[in-house]
Amino acid sequence: MDVASEHCECFHRAVSYLEIRDLEKHFVKKSGGLLSHHTDTIKAVDGVSLDIRKGEILGLVGESGCGKSTLSRTLMQLVPPTSGSVILNGENLSALGPHEIRKRRLDFQMVFQDPYASLNPRMTVFSTLAEAVRQRHPKMKGSELEKKVTDLMATVGLDAGQMRRYPHEFSGGQRQRIAIARALAPEPKLIIADEPVSALDVSIQSQILNLLKKLQADLGLTMVFISHDLGVVHYVADRIAVMYKGKIVELGTADEVFHSPKDDYTKRLLASIPMLKAV
Ligand SMILES: Nc1ncnc2c1ncn2[C@@H]1O[C@H](COP(=O)(O)OP(=O)(O)O)[C@@H](O)[C@H]1O
Ligand SMILES: [Mg+2]
Secondary structure: OOHHHHHHHHHHHHHEEEEEEEEEEEEEEEOOOOOOOOEEEEEEEEEEEEEEEOOOEEEEEOOOOOOHHHHHHHHOOOOOOOEEEEEEOOEEHHHOOHHHHHHHHOOEEEEOOOHHHHOOOOOOHHHHHHHHHHHHOOOOOHHHHHHHHHHHHHHOOOOHHHOOOOHHHOOHHHHHHHHHHHHHOOOOOEEEEEOOOOOOOHHHHHHHHHHHHHHHHHHOOEEEEEEOOHHHHHHHOOEEEEEEOOEEEEEEEHHHHHHOOOOHHHHHHHHOOOOOOOO
């Protein structure tokens, strides 16, 4: 190895926040009749290796059922991988026990497709956000906690005067802002957003996408942005990984993948974007 590429390798390692190595998540299902011993294996994640760099938005795109959500759950250690490893800041998460994993998990938070389903309808915005803040600061209370919740609401563009309201009193876009604030509350370093705008009106989608981009820029967050929509992913992501049947089939800068795709599957995904929906 010459000096230049050696340097390159070091630089690459230094900026990689999350390393996914040969990750597999298989589901085994019984098939046939009650007495049958036959099983089918669904290779939802089938040998994925990816580096997520500090401070980037990595877009993960692919059609429904290709394994995006399973990949995100596996890399957050919400489900154990079948094989392979997830290395966070140089530390192999797969080797840690449940207690240690729970501590590390504060550093990576998720935002889901349906904010209404992911928010507790019986908790006010204040209670929801205060509970999430206390995951990081268990002793915080009173005016300090209220100030923190006020700041979080401002960060996601919500009126702090509404913090005593319940989720159903907000619009879909506002509810997704609450869900984003809750993800930010434990001061994570990485956010995984799994189809965060897929349930929203097109007119609201770009507001939420712009908010996520702003948060990444202002807070230096690292983000994995998951969507089935290549147009949406191109709008927010710095790099795009294309997933097909459990594997990453293409990886490049957002513009490379969007404007000059190499893989046939990416070309098909691109051709399927309705022109009016492209943002
Ligand atoms: N808990 C599970 N048990 C069995 N099969 C599952 C489970 N979760 C996901 N799958 C299967 O794994 C594949 C990938 O699913 P998923 O990760 O949800 O894809 P995506 O998020 O890209 O739509 C699908 O075939 C799905 O049916
Ligand atoms: Mg999914």
